[in-house]
Amino acid sequence: MMPARRFPNTKPHTHTYTCAGGRWFFISWTCTTTHHPLSKKGTLKAPHRRKMLCSRIGLQLGVVALQVCVIALTISSSSHLLDDRRPSIMVASVASTAAAVPSPPSIVSEPLPVSPPAQSPTARITRLPAAKSMVRNTSLPLIMLVGPPGSGHETLGLALMRLPDVLPMTLVQEQSFVHLWWANGGRATEADTPADPAVLASAAETLRDWARQASASGRRLAFGGRGCLRSTAEEGGDCSWISGMGTQLAPTRGEALLSGRALEWTGEPFAFPLGGDPAAEPGSQRPRYPRLGDLQALCAAAAPPLALRVLALRRTPFSTFAHAAAERPAPFWRPTGRPERLAHLATLVRDGGRRAAAQLQQLPPAMVRIVDVDALLKGISAGAAPGGAVDATVASAASEAINALGAFTGISSRRLLAALREAEAADAKALAHLSELLAAADGHLPSADETQQVLRDALAAAAADAAAAGWSGPAVTVDGQASGDGDDWERLVGPTASTPSGAVLAMARWQATAPTLATTAAVTAAAAAAAASAAAIAAPSANASDGAADVLFTHVLNPFFADSAEHKLAMRLTFASLAAAAATAEAQGVTVELLAAVLPRDKGVVRASLPATEQLLRAHSDGAHSDAAQLASGAALKALQAAVRSARNIREVELSASASLRTALPEVSHKIELPLLPDDR
Amino acid sequence: MTSDCTPHQVSHKIELPLLPAILRAAHAAGRGRFLIYSNIDIALQPSAYLELAAVLRTQPEVPISAVREEFEHASAAFDLAEAARRRGRGLPHPGHDFWAFPRAWVPELALSNVTLGVSLVATALNQALLGHAGCRLTLLSRQLTYHVVEGESVVRHKWLQRARTDPLFFKTYTAWNCAHTKPMLAQLLSRTPAYRECWYAAQVAKSLHAYKCAQHVPSLPSKAAKALWATPSAALARAFPNLAK
Numbered sequence: 045m046m047p048a049r050r051f052p053n054t055k056p057h058t059h060t061y062t063c064a065g066g067r068w069f070f071i072s073w074t075c076t077t078t079h080h081p082l083s084k085k086g087t088l089k090a091p092h093r094r095k096m097l098c099s100r101i102g103l104q105l106g107v108v109a110l111q112v113c114v115i116a117l118t119i120s121s122s123s124h125l126l127d128d129r130r131p132s133i134m135v136a137s138v139a140s141t142a143a144a145v146p147s148p149p150s151i152v153s154e155p156l157p158v159s160p161p162a163q164s165p166t167a168r169i170t171r172l173p174a175a176k177s178m179v180r181n182t183s184l185p186l187i188m189l190v191g192p193p194g195s196g197h198e199t200l201g202l203a204l205m206r207l208p209d210v211l212p213m214t215l216v217q218e219q220s221f222v223h224l225w226w227a228n229g230g231r232a233t234e235a236d237t238p239a240d241p242a243v244l245a246s247a248a249e250t251l252r253d254w255a256r257q258a259s260a261s262g263r264r265l266a267f268g269g270r271g272c273l274r275s276t277a278e279e280g281g282d283c284s285w286i287s288g289m290g291t292q293l294a295p296t297r298g299e300a301l302l303s304g305r306a307l308e309w310t311g312e313p314f315a316f317p318l319g320g321d322p323a324a325e326p327g328s329q330r331p332r333y334p335r336l337g338d339l340q341a342l343c344a345a346a347a348p349p350l351a352l353r354v355l356a357l358r359r360t361p362f363s364t365f366a367h368a369a370a371e372r373p374a375p376f377w378r379p380t381g382r383p384e385r386l387a388h389l390a391t392l393v394r395d396g397g398r399r400a401a402a403q404l405q406q407l408p409p410a411m412v413r414i415v416d417v418d419a420l421l422k423g424i425s426a427g428a429a430p431g432g433a434v435d436a437t438v439a440s441a442a443s444e445a446i447n448a449l450g451a452f453t454g455i456s457s458r459r460l461l462a463a464l465r466e467a468e469a470a471d472a473k474a475l476a477h478l479s480e481l482l483a484a485a486d487g488h489l490p491s492a493d494e495t496q497q498v499l500r501d502a503l504a505a506a507a508a509d510a511a512a513a514g515w516s517g518p519a520v521t522v523d524g525q526a527s528g529d530g531d532d533w534e535r536l537v538g539p540t541a542s543t544p545s546g547a548v549l550a551m552a553r554w555q556a557t558a559p560t561l562a563t564t565a566a567v568t569a570a571a572a573a574a575a576a577s578a579a580a581i582a583a584p585s586a587n588a589s590d591g592a593a594d595v596l597f598t599h600v601l602n603p604f605f606a607d608s609a610e611h612k613l614a615m616r617l618t619f620a621s622l623a624a625a626a627a628t629a630e631a632q633g634v635t636v637e638l639l640a641a642v643l644p645r646d647k648g649v650v651r652a653s654l655p656a657t658e659q660l661l662r663a664h665s666d667g668a669h670s671d672a673a674q675l676a677s678g679a680a681l682k683a684l685q686a687a688v689r690s691a692r693n694i695r696e697v698e699l700s701a702s703a704s705l706r707t708a709l710p711e712v713s714h715k716i717e718l719p720l721l722p723d724d725r
Numbered sequence: 726m727t728s729d730c731t732p733h734q735v736s737h738k739i740e741l742p743l744l745p746a747i748l749r750a751a752h753a754a755g756r757g758r759f760l761i762y763s764n765i766d767i768a769l770q771p772s773a774y775l776e777l778a779a780v781l782r783t784q785p786e787v788p789i790s791a792v793r794e795e796f797e798h799a800s801a802a803f804d805l806a807e808a809a810r811r812r813g814r815g816l817p818h819p820g821h822d823f824w825a826f827p828r829a830w831v832p833e834l835a836l837s838n839v840t841l842g843v844s845l846v847a848t849a850l851n852q853a854l855l856g857h858a859g860c861r862l863t864l865l866s867r868q869l870t871y872h873v874v875e876g877e878s879v880v881r882h883k884w885l886q887r888a889r890t891d892p893l894f895f896k897t898y899t900a901w902n903c904a905h906t907k908p909m910l911a912q913l914l915s916r917t918p919a920y921r922e923c924w925y926a927a928q929v930a931k932s933l934h935a936y937k938c939a940q941h942v943p944s945l946p947s948k949a950a951k952a953l954w955a956t957p958s959a960a961l962a963r964a965f966p967n968l969a970k
Contacts, residue, residue, distance in 0.1 A: 214817055214819055214866070215819030216792055216817070216819055216864050216866045219864060220864050222924050223860075223862065223924055223925075226922075226923070226924030226927075240860075240861070242784055242786075242787050242859075242861045243860075243861055245783065245784055245787075245863075246784070246787060246861065246862065246863035246864070249780060249863050249864075249865060250863070250864050250865070250866065252867075253865060253866040253867040254866070256867065257813065257817075257866075260813060596756065596757040596758050596759070597757045597758075597759050597760075597761050597774055597777070597778075597825070598751055598755030598756060598757030598759070598760050598761065598828055599757075599760075599761040599762075599763070600747060600748070600750070600751035600755070600760065600761070600762055601762075601763065601764075601765050602742050602747055602764075602765055602841065603765050604740075604765070609801075610875075611765075611766070613801065613803075613873070614765065614766035614768075614872075614873065615765055615766070617768045617803070617804075617805070617808075617873060618765055618766065618767060618768045618769075620768075620805060621768035621769045621770070621771075621805055621808065622768070622769055624769075624771055624805060625769040625770065625771050625772070625773045625774050626774065628771045628772065628774070628775065629774035629775050629778070632775055634774050634775055634778045635757075636757075636774050637755060637756060637757060639750075639751050639754060639755060641742075641746070641747040641750040641751060643740055643742055645740060660804055660805065661805070663804050663805075663806075695754070697750045697751070697754045699742060699746050699747065699750055700746070703742055703743050703746030703747075704740045704741060704742050704743065704840075705739075705740075705741040705742075705743065705840040705898065705901065706738075706739065706740045706741070708743065708838065708840075708901075708947075709897075709901060709945075709946065709947055709950075711946035711947065712893075712897055712946060714738060714739040714740070714741075714893075715738055715739065715893075716739055716891060716893065
């Protein structure tokens, strides 16, 4: 059951404060006393007190967030996200930017019905019929979430992982793209710094494998969440990628149970929210950023090309910062150094937002949709609230947004809705956890005033840090007039706090300035950059050999006399498969020599294994080449003979007795009990 | 694949080989332009060498790590034909157990005496290869290799792995590999300061912490190994102050 994002029996009371000013800055945050992201449910008894606390904290955080969260502002300033038809309280919206390039491949998704609120005031998206989706052409979508920490990676990433339509990244993809987007070769990883062509080519290989697997299983690729499962009995322990992939490929929810241990998704966001690892101690880690241009180039260079689908995540600055803070683990909140850590986090959020906006401007608009994460979640929550009043406008807008998302990504709208419902529940839980973290870190349950003071102090430090870092954004007041340098906390809070909420409600818009997202020049530049990168991927190295015939492999193994059936069969398979592969390669001019480096006690193991190896090769030949034409031509026999010859040519090379750990560590009793695995599975 | 014996019936004397010795032997005895090392329980699909050759032809100076897929619930009659039929349908395993790189690199690799079959050995080899290649490595997951198990994969359930449950492995042996991995990180950082900017330097530092090296190395009954671990390094201290303590 979905938790309602409201206190029961309490009339929602919403204040929306808006600050606008300067060319780029426009801020809006909504404070609803029935659901304040920083309030611990149940700890605030009186509605009035909730209202006061919400207002005070929200006002203070909102102003600082003004300084630290430029991302959404910049993104929105370059899009046509909101128009006047939308309610001032944000509704779920997925906005397309102006189409300046050819449309993406046609993806058809049967939409969720969107009922006009006037006709169906109690419409719920939970009652909508099942939807189907299909991709009509061969372009495989690759979904990428973009935004600073706290902007929604953790929520949408979790949703993507749960979708059977999607093949999430594994450790292989994560490592390859960390490799690509980490600072490399002494260069800072910036959007305007070109990638190492060799690393880009390696990423292309990884992407090719990933796409092939996704295509074979009819799925879309998605950067977004870590497809890793962790035992519920090992909180904080390592997660299992292979379990995650196994569950994802064969999704029978609830099957992830073994030896009495339940497995659950870790829920960790993908490793590339723009801005690096916010959990890092200040100064201990450089921020890192993905280069969307690389991804664009890689998608274009893939065969067949992949359809890049970028979901630009937008939240209000207040919400972004609150979520980024709520994602931090318990040690982050220990009192010592907490203001500095929060200031560091604020910097990451601020800079990540700027960089996300800058990179998004370089992408063709057809590749980008902007997702108002909180509005989307709010709409889903409204549609799912059991028995309660439904804000039909919000729910209907959410359905519309999900349909748009489904059409853009090729994901079934129905399944997308189900996954987002679960993610919404996790999102609400994470925010509620924030005050618990604070309470635990301070050793007692703080009063509302104490909690407020902690946040106030920490965020004041964040504001000072932002100013010290040279951020030159003008401080603004609700009437849009610049009023300070941005580093005077009290001066900023004063006028904002005194402004009646109603007066600014109508101003709660994301600034829609002249479109800068898709100028012709930007698109041209992006296309040129993509073409150059694609050429770098396709171009052979100057040192490349002239042909496969020049490539010669020495393949070395370390076989041993095995005591277990497990090892015996494994070695038999290894020898036979290497011999068969070597014969296949030889037939096409790639020569392979097979070496067995053995400790003295294992001398002769290759010869001893040969009968079993040959038996396996003959069985394979019988099974694989039963076609009459092949047999008649003698191809099967020749292949078998070549493989047997390769097996017989495996050459033993004896290692010295000192080349083992038993010799190197004579003081240790090197004994284990077989079998290798405990028999408690 | 389960054993043919019941638990706790057979005690087996371990003789784990040292990885550098194997690579040196292959370097000395081999003739290939490229050296491939793979674990003994890793089998190949028929096209593996051809596909590797195609990648290396484009980028001969970039080492390759090809990750395997895991075929579970295999019977004793499992053969090459079944492996070919199952290709692409196994569990993708994210670990490293198969590498290809220029054979000429072997004498120059920053690889100390890490032992096979123990945590951190793949990390050590990756570190050596990335360090030599200017922080480049191609990760392939195109199912060139596979591993067969009779029941469920042990890598699916980490808490059942001997490396995580047997103190001999997760303390003593891992401490040995710790002691031989950290000095190589220091060496790479000292020799090439730019290596600090390689993502894998941070990965190794993280792994040394995750495997509780600082906790277990002092218990090693080898003065030489402990001395290796404690070798001071200004480059390491600059890059990873916590690791240099």
